[in-house]
Amino acid sequence: MNAINKEPVRSDDIRALDAEHHLHPFTDTQALNNKGARIIERAEGVYLWDSEGNRIIDGMAGLWCVNIGYGRKELADVAKEQMNQLPYYNTFFQTTTNPATQLAKELAAVTPGDLNHIFFANSGSEAIDTIIRMVRRYWEVEGKPWRKVMISRNNAYHGSTIGGTSLGGMSAMHKQGGPMVPGMEHIRQPYWYGEADGQSPEEFAQTCAQALEEKILQVGPDNVAAFVGEPIQGAGGVITPPPGYWAAIQKICRKYDILLVADEVICGFGRTGNWFGSQTFDIKPDLISMAKGLSSGYQPISAVAVGDRVANALIAKGGEFFHGFTYSGHPVAAAVALENLRILREERVIEQVRDETGPYLQQQLRERLGGHPLVGHIEGVGLIAGMALAQDKSTHKLFDSNLDVGTICRNHCFANGLIMRACGNRMVLSPPLVISKAEIDELIDKALTCLDLTV
Ligand code: PLP
Secondary structure, three states, X not given: OOHHHOOOOOHHHHHHHHHHHOOOOOOOHHHHHHHOOOOEEEEEEXXXXXXXXXXXXXXXXXXXXXXXXXXXXXXHHHHHHHHHHOOOOOOOXXXXXXXXXXXXXXXXXXXXXXXXXXXXXXXXXXXXXXXHHHHHHHHHHOOOOOOOEEEEEOOOOOOOOHHHHHHOOOHHHHOOOOOOOOOEEEEOOOOHXXXXXXXXXXXXXXHHHHHHHHHHHHHOHHHEEEEEEOOOEOOOOOEOOOOOHHHHHHHHHHHOOOEEEEEOOOOOOOOOOOOOHHHHOOOOOOEEEEOHHHOOOOOOOEEEEEOHHXXXXXXXXXXXXXXXXXXXXXXXXXXXXXXXXXXXXXXXXXXXXXXXXXXXXXXXXXXXXOOOOOEEEEEEEOOEEEEEXXXXXXXXXXXXXXXXXXXXXXHHHHHXXXXXXXXXXXXXXXXXXXXXXXXXXHHHHHHHHHHHHHO
């Protein structure tokens, strides 16, 4: 008998087993065990159903990843077909597979500029670790092995491996399980609403970019390997850079010949209304990391797209790069990702985000939630948005994070059939890219109810 169709297990039994055996990521296990995990049983489109039969609108596309929505049978069919034909083979030892090669070709075509070379991994964190090693290796090959320093931003999230945690700028993460990897430097984030101290967005963009130049000069330009940034900081609270920020950052990287890396794990595959956030913000990165939307979360797969400059040097002068994962280019994950890309392209999902649903979500959020007493500011592009919850809107005074007003709001959402995430005193949204205008209306109705309950 098929395991999924076995006798139904009682929800309370699942919760008891979960408490006994399952350590959840990013979770206070004791607190969770006291109330028991919510069990998600099935999903379709933008909706989830839990074991109590409640229908929940998923304002987060899982973890910013289910871009084509739930229940796309084509992906399950492709996975089954590929598993029957070739469930696994590695790409290490002079071999390749058709799905991995086809996917590399497709990704080279949809990524911006000359990112023509693709390295596969399984998660965003692994993609970031690959980038850390790859850019340092690049400088070794170029005869400058001292160029090791990686610069990112405070409150940036670049994954949970030791490399990703160290590169990321989450102070709570740095405090646990250290020491962190040396050679990581952090500069201020471009959080205009919360940290601009009266500067206009344009002035603040320059101030934040200047922080990069100051850091480079402090470390010594010839010691810096790369600057890494998400086009929009997702897990940091959807921090959307003010106008001029990326142009100024890019100019500084070029001035000091520092590689520019875009972490597109969240922004990639249509989230901001283009294939990549780099296109939305006119960034020309030397490398990008991608995961999540690459397979719409249907299979774990990630990749690093590498520009000609870095790839050609590594190929011509680097010899063997001692780096890779057993499942790099996994044929089933690659086949599923290819089908996901086909759907994104043929159903014009990204164009719809750019022209219809993205502008609609942004406009409706501002119109319907912007005047709410709790909402200080709304920012975002396409189908990603963040709301600062403010104590005093006139002075931009945010709630003390200890009050955890975001968590209170998030809990109301959870109880009221909406998944929205709290990042400190910010609430964030990132629904499946196939969400309709009517579903956006429903999502905003529910968010409004939850904000009212939070006041
Ligand atoms: N980079 C960014 C920008 C992310 O948002 C994430 C995950 O949310 C990661 C890297 C790490 O990805 P993963 O959780 O797949 O390891």
